[in-house]
Amino acid sequence: MSKAKEAGVGGDGEREEGFSGRIHGSIARSLGVAIVSGKHQPGDVLNNEIDASEQLQVSRSAYREAIRILAAKGLVESRPKTGTRVSPRTRWSLLDPEVLAWFFESEPSEAFLQELYELRMIVEPAAAALAAERRDDTQLERMRAALVAMQHHTLGTEEGRAADRDFHDTVLSAANNAPLFTLSSSIGAAVRWTTIFKQRDRELARDPMPEHWKVFDAIAAGRADQARQAMEKLVSLALEDTHAAIDRRPGR
Amino acid sequence: MSKAKEAGVGGDGEREEGFSGRIHGSIARSLGVAIVSGKHQPGDVLNNEIDASEQLQVSRSAYREAIRILAAKGLVESRPKTGTRVSPRTRWSLLDPEVLAWFFESEPSEAFLQELYELRMIVEPAAAALAAERRDDTQLERMRAALVAMQHHTLGTEEGRAADRDFHDTVLSAANNAPLFTLSSSIGAAVRWTTIFKQRDRELARDPMPEHWKVFDAIAAGRADQARQAMEKLVSLALEDTHAAIDRRPGR
DNA sequence: CCACGCTATTTGTCGGACTATTATAAAGCT
DNA sequence: AGCTTTATAATAGTCCGACAAATAGCGTGG
Numbered sequence: 001m002s003k004a005k006e007a008g009v010g011g012d013g014e015r016e017e018g019f020s021g022r023i024h025g026s027i028a029r030s031l032g033v034a035i036v037s038g039k040h041q042p043g044d045v046l047n048n049e050i051d052a053s054e055q056l057q058v059s060r061s062a063y064r065e066a067i068r069i070l071a072a073k074g075l076v077e078s079r080p081k082t083g084t085r086v087s088p089r090t091r092w093s094l095l096d097p098e099v100l101a102w103f104f105e106s107e108p109s110e111a112f113l114q115e116l117y118e119l120r121m122i123v124e125p126a127a128a129a130l131a132a133e134r135r136d137d138t139q140l141e142r143m144r145a146a147l148v149a150m151q152h153h154t155l156g157t158e159e160g161r162a163a164d165r166d167f168h169d170t171v172l173s174a175a176n177n178a179p180l181f182t183l184s185s186s187i188g189a190a191v192r193w194t195t196i197f198k199q200r201d202r203e204l205a206r207d208p209m210p211e212h213w214k215v216f217d218a219i220a221a222g223r224a225d226q227a228r229q230a231m232e233k234l235v236s237l238a239l240e241d242t243h244a245a246i247d248r249r250p251g252r
Numbered sequence: 253m254s255k256a257k258e259a260g261v262g263g264d265g266e267r268e269e270g271f272s273g274r275i276h277g278s279i280a281r282s283l284g285v286a287i288v289s290g291k292h293q294p295g296d297v298l299n300n301e302i303d304a305s306e307q308l309q310v311s312r313s314a315y316r317e318a319i320r321i322l323a324a325k326g327l328v329e330s331r332p333k334t335g336t337r338v339s340p341r342t343r344w345s346l347l348d349p350e351v352l353a354w355f356f357e358s359e360p361s362e363a364f365l366q367e368l369y370e371l372r373m374i375v376e377p378a379a380a381a382l383a384a385e386r387r388d389d390t391q392l393e394r395m396r397a398a399l400v401a402m403q404h405h406t407l408g409t410e411e412g413r414a415a416d417r418d419f420h421d422t423v424l425s426a427a428n429n430a431p432l433f434t435l436s437s438s439i440g441a442a443v444r445w446t447t448i449f450k451q452r453d454r455e456l457a458r459d460p461m462p463e464h465w466k467v468f469d470a471i472a473a474g475r476a477d478q479a480r481q482a483m484e485k486l487v488s489l490a491l492e493d494t495h496a497a498i499d500r501r502p503g504r
Numbered sequence: 505c506c507a508c509g510c511t512a513t514t515t516g517t518c519g520g521a522c523t524a525t526t527a528t529a530a531a532g533c534t
Numbered sequence: 535a536g537c538t539t540t541a542t543a544a545t546a547g548t549c550c551g552a553c554a555a556a557t558a559g560c561g562t563g564g
Binding site: 024061064065068069071072073074089090092093094095096097098112115116118119122123126130173177178179180181182183186 | 276313317320321325347348349370371374378430431438
């Protein structure tokens, strides 16, 4: 009866969200989504461990490990007697890949998307400039291959989008700055989701390739300033398209 | 024998390296430091949970929670049968406040410091520009107060350094971009650490205040471009000073 | 030589007892 | 009355020992 794996006990809404392999992971995810989506607001106190683990039909240990994950990402804070409460937003690790994924699981606010793009607009042009000065031949070749694949598959396919991400990742990594590179996951997330938005709205007019090639050429030529400007242009065009897609979006 | 709590067999005894209030936290910290300092390299497999928890004289649960924390920050990855192994550096959440703190606990490499500064050079001028356009009066007043305090206490005191950090934090927050603001902890870390270097060495020749006031004035006047340039100057001067201090550092 | 199943190892999960911490309320002191 | 101290109760934290699930690597059989 207390076994959690017997998922199918007909009853209430039980486990809607699929899985994540390990139980603590899926609990962390579902709680994380509830927090970033505003269902649990900063300052709110979660049920105590015993009640919560009972409701979720998992052991207290598994629930606690989930809480540790959330605490490590700054989403919650636990103290004896007071319980576990949602931390203020300023403490959240918004750039953590998992946190970002949780944001995108419940459609994020347009404002948040906007902020991510703003960050991208700050980081990527600078990264492109550094990449122009520091890239090695291997990275350059990888960028070229990514763009060729992207051109061939188009952004309508998952392969094309993967190639797009690979291009941007390689630029970031060519900047040769580890902390900067960790932002690639955040930026990749922004790129991925907004690209999906745009594709969702069939008539994506613009061909993204010319601007991509300009960035590539500038990096290949070692022209930092030119690379920065080209990337600025690329990002701002992408932002425009995304805005248009969102505006046209039905229902919201 | 396996009781961990009987710390004081005959008085206080020696302080086990590592405290942090909670056990899982201190284990995570000590393991985290071992990892970021290179004592455990990427790909290395940690002892299995039973052995490890026995060696550390803690319960397996506490050890597991520590591992969950490290996994949440991308430092390790666990799988049945294979064990827990250190993840490749590209997965580390280098911008996470705790990870950064672990870096600074064992003196970080000069290259890493350099990279953090580079990031700062990218982010802060952009943030200053945004702040010039978006700051409200409260934030402006807070910046002014921080600079006044900084001027009064000087960077030789902890209060003065705290005021410095507060100024930079407020600029970041005035940019009104949540993901951007989460970088403040990283930047703050870089600022703090390098400031200590400079102070450690000798009387800091340069008076940092004029550049700070220029940034403030530009933000107050709402001049984005001017704010960006002033901040660029401020950061690059700080970098220069830091380089000089490091070069002059004995034993290196 | 390859496919397939077996097994040993390791993480994952469980439940239940006990400890430590601390916010809050009660009691005591000035 | 107002402040300090102590007691209480609630909650996270820790420990233990057992069992379940996953899987890398090996051995067996085709």
